[in-house]
Amino acid sequence: MPDDNQAMDLSPRRQESKKSPQWLPALTVIVIAGAVIILVWFLVTNSQSFLPADEAVESRLEMGERRFQLLGSPVTNVDDDQTFIIDGNEYTFFSVSFDGILVDVVSQGTPPDLFDEGIPVVLEGKWVQGPLPNPLYVFENGANDGWWFATNRILVKHDNDYREDRIGDAEERGQLPKASES
């Protein structure tokens, strides 16, 4: 038999709760704060977007030596006769176009596998005015205006077209000079 003090214990009893790990609220805060920081950082730093080739040509005097991302579509695919080893470095010469405006490009390294005529590319680099690394080279179907874009990173901006007549479509959009014009 329990004694009197034990008989009616009506004091609030601590319920044994299912304890969640103590680090969980901290993790929640970290994750949400992380998402917010990434979003803010992204919005602040993403003010620079790809500059289409036609706009890049218009503003090349103002651009100076500044690195930026240039958007355009290769006018032709790259053949072996467009690649040169100069002072131990491999350079590839090609031209890109946007809205009918051509830009000559010198790329350090080999273009990626998906580099192809009519497939838009994003080139990271800067404007150069003057002789090419191979001074005798003449761009086939290129601008050949004394300016060239020096790049060391090529990203392929594949379009959403999975049909067979991709080239014809790119010509219609003005991203490539029409076959009859070149």
Place this chain on the structure above:
Amino acid sequence: MQNVRNPNLTSSKGTRFMGFLLLVGVPTLVLFAFFLTPEDDNMEDAVRLLYIHVPMAIFAYVAVITTGIGSIFYLWKKSRWWDTVAHASAEIGLIFCGLVLVTGSIWGRPTWNTWWEWGDVRLVTTLVLFLMLLGYLALRQVPANPDLRAKRASVVGIIVAINIPIVNRSVEWWENSTLHQQSSLTDGKLEDLTLFTLFLGLILAGVCYLWLMTHRFRVGWLQTEIENEGAIGVLQERIAEGTASSTETIIKEDGEGEVR
């Protein structure tokens, strides 16, 4: 809500039918995706990721929108049913969103020439969506009164769902800030077997979402019932203990003449 014949299971005729559809459908999709559809002229075999990446992305959106709707209805109706829907859908949305990021990255390497671009609006907004879903689910684990927990989660659930139009439209709104292509489906840039296989993938992703959703909802509902039963059980236990103690005291009073 649960299976009447066996309350330990969350299956029903409907879920078994969906499971059967998936069992038949997934190998069919693999057959079409890997063997019957042609490779892309430019992208070659990498194009086959289209049949899983796009359906996963679309149903990640569906899952998050469902979480948003469930959250709104919880705040309006104060119904546990809607809270359970929101919770279940967010878990599935997180899995789908994670798969979208992984398959997208795998696809990006051969296609764009990079696994990831921090300046890319589509990639970063999708990552933020993933992190927000993670935050939503972590918040649900923070110990609190069930109503308070559901209320907090509903507010976050609505914020997460608001992110969907931003993620989806980012390729249109900031076209020159992303490597990601625009929609091939709405622009009619798919044809023949490629289009058919993508639709097959979409149907299967939809069935998979519904199947997972039904099971996860039922598990969630059972958890809620157990929580409620647990609270009632504790109360009944206390009442029973109190009644027993009173009876013992009366016996003491009668037998030993102790009066308090």
